[in-house]
Amino acid sequence: MNSLLKVDKLSKNFGDLEVLKDINLEVTEGEVICIIGPSGSGKSTLLRCINQLEFQSGGNIYYKDKNICHKNHDLREYREEVGMVFQNFNLFPMKTVLSNIMLAPVLTKKKPKDVARKKALELLKKVGLSEKAHVMPSTLSGGQQQRVAIARALAMEPNVLLFDEPTSALDPELVGGVLEVLHNLANEGMTMILVTHEMKFAREVSDRVIFMADGYIVEEGKPEEIFTNPKNERTKTFLARIVGDDNI
């Protein structure tokens, strides 16, 4: 399998604080990777570096063998192919659901409005929100907003989707709908990197689980290995606490 995305010796400091240390990661096409770990371990920062919303302090990131950290690299084009879904959805509050989804394809890919519209409606159907096309985001529940945000990211037809704790801001009863959409995407072969606290989901859906702590990738492997037979003490402690809560 070809490596689609490669993170090479990545580090990130915020002032004196080292948030990421020597991160190495390869993602192949169609792979679903879940990043787990305690708060403050650098999971979200890693994802934000991959999307270049934060710039690394050291190391490089390669997408399709091109170094996207190089200052001449066109980040805009890269972001068209590597989309991101945020914890707080970040929908555009003054645009309808449909306009939220259509905005980027029309502006960046110069898609005719009717084509973009048709695609947007298809995507809304896919995330189970066909009837919400013309409402404003503020009238939707958190779970519905997140599904719109996913549809909006999908409208760009990305090769890779990054999810930064997509269910963390949701009421527990709304998590299911979002996870179902993510589940379907994984089954369709979308390459995904998810930062998540949903251990059951990580176990069922991911091809690989990465455990991060203190800015390092402490352990990675197939979900069965990580969840049933973690090697590292940190992973063991973390999972013991979570399993206690979650009963996976």
Next chain:
Amino acid sequence: MDLSFLNVLFPMLLRGFKVTLAISIFGILIGFVLGCVSGYALQCKNTFAKVIANVYIWIVRSTPIIVQALYVYFVIPKITGIDLNSNTAGIIVIFLNSGAFIAEIVRGALEGIDPGQKEAGLSLGLTPFQTLLHVIVPPAFRSMLPALFNQFIISVKDTAILSIIVVNEITKQIQNYAALSFNTIQAYTAGAVFYMIIISVLIIIQKQVERRIKG
């Protein structure tokens, strides 16, 4: 009550109104553009632009508008050799003054937008300019409307100060009438009522615009 004094005063007020209106419109329009540019500069990463905007705003905020009017009308022509008629000087005073206050309104509105909005725009492949225009500006504009209209109203009333540099706007006309007729009570009362009518119209427009934008 004898309203016959209006036969003389009202045409004068109308003449003044035309001048007030023209100076207000040009002054506020240019001031709005200047304010948007300076407000953006205040919160951007370019240090040079930031310093320029800060100095401009500091000068305007730390001097009374009456001093600014006298300076533009009497000093600038002496320094530059460019002859300014009083109406042009009036427009310059209003746009320089309103621009500085609008800049602070714009800065506040831009800074009030959740940074996640910008990130969402960029992560969708929009350019920084497209993100600003399509993602940041619409909600920022909505949030600054009340303060913006407030500044428009202040600027319209500030035109009264221009009477000191012989701009024949409403207040100047009232003063002229009072000086000619000695009817100070009628002159200044009619003048005040006239301003109240103009500002009331502005307030009605503000309510309409805000209602429409809120949807």
